[in-house]
Amino acid sequence: MNPSQEVDLLTLIDSIQRMDDLDATWLAVSTLLLQFCDSHNNTPQDWGLPIGEPQSAIMATEALFIAEVLESGGSNPTEDSSSAFASADHRMALQRVAREGLAQYRFATTNFTSLVVARGIAGGIDEMFGHTYIEWFRNELEVAVTAGNVHPILAHDPRRWIGEHKPNSNISSLPSRDLARSPRLQIAPKSASTIGFVLDFSFxxxxxxxxxxxxxxxxxxxxxxxxxxxxxxxxxxxxxxxxxxxxxxxxxxxxxxxxxxxxxxxxxxxxxxxxxxxxxxxxxxxxxxxxxxxxxxxxxxxxxxxxxxxxxxxxxxxxxxxxxxxxxxxxxxxxxxxxxxxxxxxxxxxxxxxxxxxxxxxxxxxxxxxxxxxxxxxxxxxxxxxxxxxxxxxxxxxxxxxxxxxxxxxxxxxxxxxxxxxxxxxxxxxxxxxxxxxxxxxxxxxxxxxxxxxxxxxxxxxxxxxxxxxxxxxxxxxxxxxxxxxxxxxxxxxxxxxxx
Structure with a gap:
């Protein structure tokens, strides 16, 4: 792995740790991690991976993040999961997860490990705090989907509307090599800028x-x-x-x-x-x-x-x-x-x-x-x-x-x-x-x-x-x-x- 990529991720994690408490929303933290994934290219050769990877490493990082957050600071887990803000203790836990992930996973190519760890942490944030994202977007009334910026993924479970019929596969289970998206957030690709997509929350x-x-x-x-x-x-x-x-x-x-x-x-x-x-x-x-x-x-x-x-x-x-x-x-x-x-x-x-x-x-x-x-x-x-x-x-x-x-x-x-x-x-x-x-x-x-x-x-x-x-x-x-x-x-x- 290219050491500079590891340093880049740790530098990002350090900057998150130093964020002002009022700026450190979980949405902002997850956005920075996904933008990191979007800005660092991966190649077809990066995906010549062992069976089950990188999904296995991503899921393990998500689980480690959740465990660290629940144990950090001795705070009430129920109160933690309802908060839209990442406390100082939470951000310290995030730093520990990043360092452990970078040490544990060693993929063969240059920067892939950093991307997988960043994506895993973003997924863990989604799992615990993703339900808090939507209020930030709703308060904007409109969200323009432009290249490099974050937008919500507004997926819905269709089972309540299809009676006794079985649903097909949801989007989160479909194969994808896009690491700049989590189940609830995506960094819009360059192609999104050719047409002006606007998410309208006014209705x-x-x-x-x-x-x-x-x-x-x-x-x-x-x-x-x-x-x-x-x-x-x-x-x-x-x-x-x-x-x-x-x-x-x-x-x-x-x-x-x-x-x-x-x-x-x-x-x-x-x-x-x-x-x-x-x-x-x-x-x-x-x-x-x-x-x-x-x-x-x-x-x-x-x-x-x-x-x-x-x-x-x-x-x-x-x-x-x-x-x-x-x-x-x-x-x-x-x-x-x-x-x-x-x-x-x-x-x-x-x-x-x-x-x-x-x-x-x-x-x-x-x-x-x-x-x-x-x-x-x-x-x-x-x-x-x-x-x-x-x-x-x-x-x-x-x-x-x-x-x-x-x-x-x-x-x-x-x-x-x-x-x-x-x-x-x-x-x-x-x-x-x-x-x-x-x-x-x-x-x-x-x-x-x-x-x-x-x-x-x-x-x-x-x-x-x-x-x-x-x-x-x-x-x-x-x-x-x-x-x-x-x-x-x-x-x-x-x-x-x-x-x-």
């Missing part, structure tokens, strides 16, 4: 109603049958482009959308997702005012919206989100940043103002991400959402083909035990009202997709299928219960809502 309490005692179910609402219902303008310039301003009749669309939202609420469905471009700017305003009059509403309603055009005539392809009322206040709606990647359909490029940010909504039980259509094909983006711990991915889309999108988006069910919901509009991909199609069921296209973290059977259900297929003239909603893995189609109720 924490409102979103806490998701997945309560009623379980977890989701609905994809299908308010449109055919393409001719949308205000789409093609430009034959170079390159050829198209812009979609949403459904042509905002009042009819808003009334139908509100009707479907109300129906989902009355069925106690907590999550309702509409396809991309489901709302024009005017229709969105009508829905925003009308949704507060509904007696029952899903906790989370998400719709693709064609927002105000920018100065160059490009549409702002955004996401409209409504989070239901809590016990004391009215519901809250917001517009999230726009689509990152424009689509190309039949040779025409989508005329949108490209977004620059992915905003992840965080609460106690769910970490929610929304990717619009083609965005979910970015594998690196899916990987970063998995690293954050996203366990509910919603994908509003408008596309003639869905197979690749479904395959990419539902990877998150395996990578971070996520529930994935995709809503695709319109119901039929035809250009005019008179085009004839024999059935809603098309093998290469799904209106609704639901996936979950199941260990048994196929984790994905695509609808319509050969067994469940509505009529060609039916608008309505697909409902999926994640505990029973059962799906149903409900036509739009006959009653409508006056939004004049």
């Amino acid at each position: 924490w309490h409102r979103l806490s109603m998701l997945g309560d005692s009623t379980g977890l179910s989701a609905a994809t609402l299908q308010p449109n049958l055919r393409l001719h219902e949308f205000d789409v303008v093609k430009d034959e310039g170079e390159p050829p482009t198209y812009t979609n301003s949403g459904p042509s009749d905002p009042r009819i669309q808003a009334a139908r959308v509100l009707n479907l939202i109300r129906d989902a609420g009355e069925r106690d469905t907590p999550v309702a997702l509409l396809p991309e471009y489901s709302l024009s700017q005017q229709a969105a305003e009508l829905v925003e005012s009308g949704i507060e009059d509904l007696e029952r509403c899903p906790v989370l309603v998400v719709a693709g919206i064609s927002g105000e055009p920018d100065g160059d005539g490009r549409v702002r392809n955004e996401v409209w989100v409504h989070i239901g009322a809590d016990f004391a206040t009215r519901g809250r709606w917001a517009r999230l940043p726009g689509k990152l990647y424009g689509a190309t359909i039949e040779g025409y490029q989508e005329g949108i103002a490209a977004g620059t940010e992915v905003r992840v909504l965080c609460c106690e039980s769910f970490t929610v991400a929304i990717l619009t259509c083609k965005d979910c094909l970015d594998g690196a983006l899916i990987d970063q959402l998995a690293a954050i711990g996203v366990n509910l991915l919603l994908v509003p889309a408008m596309t003639p083909k869905t197979a690749s999108m479904i395959g990419s988006a539902t990877r998150l069910s395996q990578q971070s035990q996520a529930f994935v919901v995709m809503a695709v509009g319109p119901a039929l991909w035809v250009d005019t009202e008179n085009d004839h199609v024999p059935s809603r069921y098309v093998p290469h296209r799904a209106e609704a997709t639901f996936a979950g973290p199941y260990a048994d059977g196929s984790p994905t259900r695509c609808l319509p299928d050969q067994h469940l297929c509505p009529g060609l003239d039916e608008v309505g909603s697909w409902h999926f219960d994640f505990s029973t893995r059962s799906a149903q189609w409900f036509p739009e109720p006959n009653t409508t809502i006056d939004n004049n």
Whole structure:
């Protein structure tokens, strides 16, 4: 082992020991250790290790740290584990663990021992004090995920929402050579800086109603049958482009959308997702005012919206989100940043103002991400959402083909035990009202997709299928219960809502 690397770790440990008591939070200490791992490169040759390593050394270091902390200073272990601060005695224990680990483990290559010991101590801190991290992040309201900085891993156990089904492997048990992450924290890699990921904690309490005692179910609402219902303008310039301003009749669309939202609420469905471009700017305003009059509403309603055009005539392809009322206040709606990647359909490029940010909504039980259509094909983006711990991915889309999108988006069910919901509009991909199609069921296209973290059977259900297929003239909603893995189609109720 290169002696300079050992000195670097001991120097870091000494600086932690000298920290002011008010600065020595467990979050700060663990961050420094993981940043040490991130800043010191390891090579493929470092990983030519004996069986069970480095996991065995990491786990032994974690256990040694916990034992030393429990014995340090004669303090009450229960009080110790609830503290967000590392006392002077704790930091002395940390120093003893570091020295013992460096003396005990001698891996063949240069700096690997130091990295393993640092990662082991960070894991021990996670085990005892990791539950204190989240309050520090919540107090920030927003956390930008940028290269070299720490962010929380907001993983959740899915078993309460999948009934008697067995869950697949959680992210902490998946193989990884990233030593700059512990079960609860990660130093963001360089790739995270190419897209602005923001963890948003401002909806924490409102979103806490998701997945309560009623379980977890989701609905994809299908308010449109055919393409001719949308205000789409093609430009034959170079390159050829198209812009979609949403459904042509905002009042009819808003009334139908509100009707479907109300129906989902009355069925106690907590999550309702509409396809991309489901709302024009005017229709969105009508829905925003009308949704507060509904007696029952899903906790989370998400719709693709064609927002105000920018100065160059490009549409702002955004996401409209409504989070239901809590016990004391009215519901809250917001517009999230726009689509990152424009689509190309039949040779025409989508005329949108490209977004620059992915905003992840965080609460106690769910970490929610929304990717619009083609965005979910970015594998690196899916990987970063998995690293954050996203366990509910919603994908509003408008596309003639869905197979690749479904395959990419539902990877998150395996990578971070996520529930994935995709809503695709319109119901039929035809250009005019008179085009004839024999059935809603098309093998290469799904209106609704639901996936979950199941260990048994196929984790994905695509609808319509050969067994469940509505009529060609039916608008309505697909409902999926994640505990029973059962799906149903409900036509739009006959009653409508006056939004004049």
